[in-house]
Amino acid sequence: MKKSVLFLGLIYLIFISLGLPDSILGVAWPSMNGDFRVAASSAGIVAMVISIGTILSSFQTNRMIQKIGVGNLIVCSIFCTVIGLCGFSISQNFFFLIVSAIPLGLGAGAIDTAVNDYVALHYKAHHMNWLHGFWGIGATAGPIIMGFYLKNQNWRGGYLVLASLQFILVVIVFFSRKQWQQPRKIAHASEKQDSMITLIKRPGVIFSLICFIFYVGIEACMGLWGSSFLVRVKDIPISTAAFMTSTYYASLTVGRLAAGFITFFLSSRKLLYLSETLLIAGVVVLLFGNGNFAAIGFIFTGLGSAAIFPTMLHETPGRFGVKNSARIMSLQLALAYTGTTFLPPLLGFLAERFTLVIFPYLLFVFGCILLGSTIILEKRVKELRN
Template sequence: MATFFLVIIYLAFISLGLPDSVLGAAWPVMQADYGVSLDTAGLLSMSIAGGTIVSALASGKVIGRFGTGKVTLVSVFMTAVALLGFHFAPSLVWLFLCAIPLGLGAGSVDAGLNNYVATHYKAHHMSWLHCFWGIGATLGPIIMSQFISTQNSWRNGYLTIALIQFALVVVLFLTLPLWKKVGGSGKEERKEVPGSAPQEPGEQQKKAKPLRIKGVKLAMASFLLYCGAEAAVGLWGSSFLVAVKDLPAGVAAQWVSLYYAGITAGRLITGFITFKLNNMALIRSGLLISLLGAVLAILPLPSIFLLSGFILMGMGFAPVFPCMIHETPVRFGKEHSQAIIGYQMALAYTGSTFIPPLLGLMAAHITIGIFPFFIVILVAALFACSERLNILMKKGILFKGTKRNTTAM
């Protein structure tokens, strides 16, 4: 029963990934249809992520009242309706209106499911959870590129993805009793798991407000930088390939899908590597690999190296987000993890809200050719934040409320 419940959670993460990568893949064609500037995609992305920030910040109260199952069901339904709205949108105004439910549909379920897996399962389950997000994020550009290449229709691409979301809504509705039986409400999910390490923090740490715990703000900054970099590659990768590398729009969308495929495959592989390496080592190695990929996109090398650069950026990004999430209860304690993960998700979406539009604004006034340099700067800053957290961890400055790899399954 618990394994089947985990599969349902994985399916929910496919639904989270599907819409995330579609706008960037479709934008070179959408931009021409609507006759708008390049950086408009950044404003749309900002609108989507803004709604997600709001729902992520409210995730604790919403999940506590309605339970993760109902929140997940409603959230996926909202994204399905929003994507259907993109298909029918007669003007840019309608796209911005549909962006609101698309964003609101993601935040609460994202924070809730991440905290549940972080506190109840081992690191490999967290990596595989986000691998399923990668499956959705990879399928999005593949579907869109197929319709753009064969029908020159981005609208039918959105329609197909909306129908997939509606199919997931049906699955979630039929399995809703299972959420109540196995997962319970958000309050029940935060109970101790049999076999987990006992927590004995001092009274001061118990009473500490999450934002005042040492290292929390640095961890939040890490999420902002990571999601900003990941979203920027997904949103502007196609435009960079079309405008600077002279690739057809359909081919560019396929290349971006390989970037997301790199994230997906990397997280599948990472799930097995977690048996040998800890989260800190995986984060460090992943960031170095992604940095190499961004550098390859800068260098004037043959196309195969450019394609390899996009795949390496995806492979490098793969372990970073799930490992940072899984470290949260280790670094700051289970009793603080739901609140802190909610804050981290809010900062993550803040990064994906403002950083890609910032790149788009700069590109509109300079050139989209700055794209790989921008990514290098973000990854380097993230690496610095990550290493600083590692130093604090080694010195014992961070509050350690949970031992590593002691949770169920």
């Protein structure tokens, strides 16, 4: 029992480490772009390289699991993030920074896909929600660590500390890697697997992919454009807008931890419907709310968002079968990263033409597509089971 609890704690620790680098580029970039003498908008190039690496590794994760095992893959992937973070800390020019972003993205994508699939197969829904809650803890801690070093204009030190923490985790996971080799409920390697085209044609898979694109798009748009919307459209002071944006992430993290307990008495299907309805309600409050009342919209949207991503991931084996769960998980996460990469720029492109007034309207459309796709997905899965 003690051994299994420690192993579960290690899984949570891995997701804290996954969240650590995710939110620090934006915090450090005002200092970094001055050192590299590049435009402020160049951060988008770095972020896109990381995202592309993440997408590519997500597609290859299942193949690598079959070749070297989950434990070894996670060790190698975390080590890739160490290389990337060290590269950031010693970069002397923008080109080297871009090169360093490649292993950072590749490592993050493989960790995310492998651990999510493992937890979906071997643990109950509340653990998946708590897992992503711990990611939020890491995403919150990263800027705090970087902020400490930015007081002395030492963003390199911040990246080096994160690389050191990741390296310690590499050592821990290396010595526990055999714990990951327990057999799956159904061994992937021993069964004939469907082709990728066949997988996509399975009832409900397309709608599942649509759900991932638009949910993650909403989350990314809230993080990137939420504060600007409050300042430019709602005339809220910058400092207050920053605080309101932080309430979104706080609600997201707290909501995921709370959702773990809610799953004890509410089915995943009902939790998804409730969450997506609350998310849409939060967007409506953003649309019509003024002043500090708009903060309620951020809180509702954060709480509504909380359980959606982990619940959809956990439902993957149950919806589409254990045999193909890892490959469909890879597809889902790859499409999720695609949504993160392209939907926020799309909103920015439209905002240039219609101003940021369009922000809540577009989120409302995204939310309705998400809810509609979930309803159709559940219907397709139910028909398949019958």
